[in-house]
Amino acid sequence: MGWLNRDVISALDFNREDLVTLFNEAREMEKYARSRLNILEGKIMATAFFEPSTRTRLSFEAAMIRLGGHVLGFGSVEASSMAKGESLGDTIRMLDSYSDIIVIRHSLEGAAKYAAEIATVPVINAGDGTQNHPTQAMLDAYTIWREFERIDGLTIGVLGDLRYARVVVSLIQLLSNFNVKLRLISPELLRPRRELIDFMNSRGMSYSMHSNLSEVLSELDVLYVVRIQRERFPDPVEYERVRGSFRVTPETLAGARDTLIVLHPLPRVDEVDHRLDSTKYARYFRQSALGIPLRMALLKLILKGE
Amino acid sequence: MGWLNRDVISALDFNREDLVTLFNEAREMEKYARSRLNILEGKIMATAFFEPSTRTRLSFEAAMIRLGGHVLGFGSVEASSMAKGESLGDTIRMLDSYSDIIVIRHSLEGAAKYAAEIATVPVINAGDGTQNHPTQAMLDAYTIWREFERIDGLTIGVLGDLRYARVVVSLIQLLSNFNVKLRLISPELLRPRRELIDFMNSRGMSYSMHSNLSEVLSELDVLYVVRIQRERFPDPVEYERVRGSFRVTPETLAGARDTLIVLHPLPRVDEVDHRLDSTKYARYFRQSALGIPLRMALLKLILKGE
Amino acid sequence: MGWLNRDVISALDFNREDLVTLFNEAREMEKYARSRLNILEGKIMATAFFEPSTRTRLSFEAAMIRLGGHVLGFGSVEASSMAKGESLGDTIRMLDSYSDIIVIRHSLEGAAKYAAEIATVPVINAGDGTQNHPTQAMLDAYTIWREFERIDGLTIGVLGDLRYARVVVSLIQLLSNFNVKLRLISPELLRPRRELIDFMNSRGMSYSMHSNLSEVLSELDVLYVVRIQRERFPDPVEYERVRGSFRVTPETLAGARDTLIVLHPLPRVDEVDHRLDSTKYARYFRQSALGIPLRMALLKLILKGE
Numbered sequence: 001m002g003w004l005n006r007d008v009i010s011a012l013d014f015n016r017e018d019l020v021t022l023f024n025e026a027r028e029m030e031k032y033a034r035s036r037l038n039i040l041e042g043k044i045m046a047t048a049f050f051e052p053s054t055r056t057r058l059s060f061e062a063a064m065i066r067l068g069g070h071v072l073g074f075g076s077v078e079a080s081s082m083a084k085g086e087s088l089g090d091t092i093r094m095l096d097s098y099s100d101i102i103v104i105r106h107s108l109e110g111a112a113k114y115a116a117e118i119a120t121v122p123v124i125n126a127g128d129g130t131q132n133h134p135t136q137a138m139l140d141a142y143t144i145w146r147e148f149e150r151i152d153g154l155t156i157g158v159l160g161d162l163r164y165a166r167v168v169v170s171l172i173q174l175l176s177n178f179n180v181k182l183r184l185i186s187p188e189l190l191r192p193r194r195e196l197i198d199f200m201n202s203r204g205m206s207y208s209m210h211s212n213l214s215e216v217l218s219e220l221d222v223l224y225v226v227r228i229q230r231e232r233f234p235d236p237v238e239y240e241r242v243r244g245s246f247r248v249t250p251e252t253l254a255g256a257r258d259t260l261i262v263l264h265p266l267p268r269v270d271e272v273d274h275r276l277d278s279t280k281y282a283r284y285f286r287q288s289a290l291g292i293p294l295r296m297a298l299l300k301l302i303l304k305g306e
Numbered sequence: 307m308g309w310l311n312r313d314v315i316s317a318l319d320f321n322r323e324d325l326v327t328l329f330n331e332a333r334e335m336e337k338y339a340r341s342r343l344n345i346l347e348g349k350i351m352a353t354a355f356f357e358p359s360t361r362t363r364l365s366f367e368a369a370m371i372r373l374g375g376h377v378l379g380f381g382s383v384e385a386s387s388m389a390k391g392e393s394l395g396d397t398i399r400m401l402d403s404y405s406d407i408i409v410i411r412h413s414l415e416g417a418a419k420y421a422a423e424i425a426t427v428p429v430i431n432a433g434d435g436t437q438n439h440p441t442q443a444m445l446d447a448y449t450i451w452r453e454f455e456r457i458d459g460l461t462i463g464v465l466g467d468l469r470y471a472r473v474v475v476s477l478i479q480l481l482s483n484f485n486v487k488l489r490l491i492s493p494e495l496l497r498p499r500r501e502l503i504d505f506m507n508s509r510g511m512s513y514s515m516h517s518n519l520s521e522v523l524s525e526l527d528v529l530y531v532v533r534i535q536r537e538r539f540p541d542p543v544e545y546e547r548v549r550g551s552f553r554v555t556p557e558t559l560a561g562a563r564d565t566l567i568v569l570h571p572l573p574r575v576d577e578v579d580h581r582l583d584s585t586k587y588a589r590y591f592r593q594s595a596l597g598i599p600l601r602m603a604l605l606k607l608i609l610k611g612e
Numbered sequence: 613m614g615w616l617n618r619d620v621i622s623a624l625d626f627n628r629e630d631l632v633t634l635f636n637e638a639r640e641m642e643k644y645a646r647s648r649l650n651i652l653e654g655k656i657m658a659t660a661f662f663e664p665s666t667r668t669r670l671s672f673e674a675a676m677i678r679l680g681g682h683v684l685g686f687g688s689v690e691a692s693s694m695a696k697g698e699s700l701g702d703t704i705r706m707l708d709s710y711s712d713i714i715v716i717r718h719s720l721e722g723a724a725k726y727a728a729e730i731a732t733v734p735v736i737n738a739g740d741g742t743q744n745h746p747t748q749a750m751l752d753a754y755t756i757w758r759e760f761e762r763i764d765g766l767t768i769g770v771l772g773d774l775r776y777a778r779v780v781v782s783l784i785q786l787l788s789n790f791n792v793k794l795r796l797i798s799p800e801l802l803r804p805r806r807e808l809i810d811f812m813n814s815r816g817m818s819y820s821m822h823s824n825l826s827e828v829l830s831e832l833d834v835l836y837v838v839r840i841q842r843e844r845f846p847d848p849v850e851y852e853r854v855r856g857s858f859r860v861t862p863e864t865l866a867g868a869r870d871t872l873i874v875l876h877p878l879p880r881v882d883e884v885d886h887r888l889d890s891t892k893y894a895r896y897f898r899q900s901a902l903g904i905p906l907r908m909a910l911l912k913l914i915l916k917g918e
């Protein structure tokens with residue numbers, strides 16, 4: 001199954017070959033991420049953001065513009081006024097007739113899949129529900145691949161909210177295509193869901209679960225941090241305690257490998273200390289910047305083929 | 307009077323010849339509604355939406371982009387912050403110096419006309435007050451023309467709120483250029499205003515008014531449905547009763563001609579049952595999609611001429 | 613120091629030679645302000661508006677589009693949702709990797725300077741804090757230069773809130789590069805700050821302060837009006853009194869030179885009477901329109917050089 005006209009709904013839909021094709025294309029696109037490649041001239045990308053997301057939305061827009069294409073759409077504010085009446089299906093049918101590709105973000109699980117069933121043009125899931133954010137996961141995996149020139153053989157720690165952070169599920173699904181060791185570090189309350197554990201088992205992934213970064217720090221090649229949100233904790237005191245012990249600082253990284261890289265999907269609040277920015281470990285800004293070539297590659301593969 | 311540099315303020319300003327020119331141009335534009343025709347390269351369309359309207363705004367934007375042009379402007383949110391101070395005239399003067407054509411939506415009757423008096427560039431009314439939405443009416447008439455290859459001789463039912471739905475007035479004004487029979491179906495409270503009845507009489511239009519769709523269903527070629535809004539009814543119980551009896555469903559269409567088409571300007575809430583979508587009658591999605599070529603034709607005729 | 617890749621943070625950073633280069637370039641750009649000059653094809657301008665500003669934002673957007681470039685970004689609504697969490701630095705780093713130039717507006721003093729320190733691409737201050745709005749001041753000075761073919765030798769009145777209106781400081785800083793007489797007219801409460809007076813003294817500028825326009829009207833070549841905001845006055849009665857005596861009307865201009873021009877950065881509320889619009893004095897609409905060629909010149913000089 002090639003990339004042309006393909007929907008991007010779940011990380012599960014992509015195998016190792018798909019990803020290698022994508023990563024090679026993204027590497028090629030890095031040449032143009034600061035200039036312009038006029039291959040999508042006249043194509044329109046519709047952004048249907050029912051939830052706010054400045055970062056993901058703007059990186060898709062920048063990618064489309066760098067490829068010579070055009071953007072229209074709406075953000076969460078217009079969406080909330082629309083939400084009073086029109087069904088998602090009717091909205092998607094409208095965008096389907098106005099554009100060549102639809103990028104959707106929605107708070108409801110399955111919204112992107114439903115949109116793809118209705119639309120005749122390709123649909124990209126820019127995050128829906130709490131379990132899917134495939135293009136962020138592609139970007140994350142691509143960053144690792146660019147840093148190490150491989151993914152196989154790496155030990156990857158994922159730290160923070162492993163239960164509700166939508167990118168975690170997508171990232172682990174993607175990484176199942178590679179031979180990695182996962183170290184899953186979270187408060188008890190935010191351990192991965194049963195479904196994700198079943199998935200890792202069914203794919204024979206190597207993983208272990210931990211309550212403290214210090215237990216595994218010295219073996220990590222990658223530390224992927226996600227935010228812990230206040231609203232997950234009934235007790236604010238408990239939240240403050242947990243948040244404190246899951247912050248990543250220069251001090252908590254004492255004992256890490258010299259070659260450790262720290263990633264974060266951004267935006268961050270304070271779960272990664274700003275003092276880390278100037279250390280050798282910080283790669284989250286590069287990761288963010290790679291969002292442009294990665295999404296250029298996605299748009300190019302889907303709209304023009306390989 | 308040709309189309310070049312013309313304002314589009316009221317449906318009354320357009321005669322049969324204007325409309326035929328527009329429809330023929332729109333039909334030509336259908337070829338490019340999914341690709342690109344670079345005839346407005348470098349032209350800027352300003353969207354001044356003082357009221358929200360995702361659908362109308364996006365279809366104008368898509369049309370402009372398909373023609374090679376560019377878009378800037380603001381939506382209702384920015385407008386509401388502007389509304390604290392600046393006069394409409396000053397805002398229009400600003401847009402006039404920033405763009406080549408202005409598309410305006412406003413809650414006040416006459417806002418578009420006032421804008422056109424101030425601006426040196428052409429102004430298009432994308433809906434103002436409760437009596438004018440000429441480009442929606444053009445799109446509606448174009449859809450009928452495309453479906454039947456003519457408008458003359460058709461019997462057209464208009465069902466719902468015939469008093470406050472701005473598109474109804476514009477549509478009937480446009481249809482006065484053709485030889486049609488109108489069947490106006492509405493609750494007592496939402497019958498057409500005196501001015502509209504006077505207009506139909508003065509043009510010698512053939513029309514009749516009804517309280518039930520069933521009275522006229524079997525003779526209809528077109529059924530045009532508009533929403534009945536809750537806020538029109540002082541009594542919520544009365545609203546629920548009326549709404550129920552003016553919903554269009556597969557059942558209420560029993561006895562219709564095989565060739566009946568159902569139109570709706572969208573968005574709909576539940577006045578057209580979703581089960582109708584897959585029937586032979588439903589044309590509202592095609593109608594919505596034709597908004598692109600119709601608005602491409604408008605922009606082309608106004609900015610480049612015939 | 614040339615213009616290429618330069619940040620525009622404070623009016624103080626620009627000397628007479630810089631301004632003459634800018635004005636000459638803007639004059640050249642007037643030829644293209646209604647058409648298109650494809651010299652920034654493929655370049656992306658990011659607009660980071662943390663405070664609302666329809667006029668400034670749209671004029672930058674129109675300028676970029678007229679030069680063949682592209683725009684992405686966010687307005688104050690998205691910004692307010694972002695503000696809950698992400699630091700300004702992280703937001704700027706994101707835009708830095710998505711664009712070729714960043715235009716920022718922010719309520720905090722120094723925000724633009726901070727952004728410029730972080731970004732690798734040029735940053736333009738579209739207004740921050742209460743003391744800086746350099747591109748508006750450039751536009752204002754350019755309008756004077758275009759009207760009189762010079763700035764030296766003119767007597768320029770500045771009337772209204774001279775304490776909190778951010779453009780006043782920037783304008784006086786720019787005018788210090790020319791040989792002008794300043795007449796500063798304001799209520800006691802809104803006289804210029806100590807720092808601005810010290811600045812004028814240090815540059816040996818000729819200025820005087822007044823409480824009534826009538827004291828200086830007959831000698832003015834230019835009358836620059838800025839709004840007096842209600843929130844500056846603890847006492848609403850005092851505000852109404854002051855506002856009344858600082859409104860500019862055809863009557864208050866009795867006794868002015870025939871060649872007097874009245875400028876205003878817009879938007880205005882009622883501090884310049886609408887009846888003035890049709891008099892020979894009004895130049896604020898031309899001033900607004902010149903925002904396009906002036907900002908085209910800025911973008912061209914910074915992104916392409918002289």
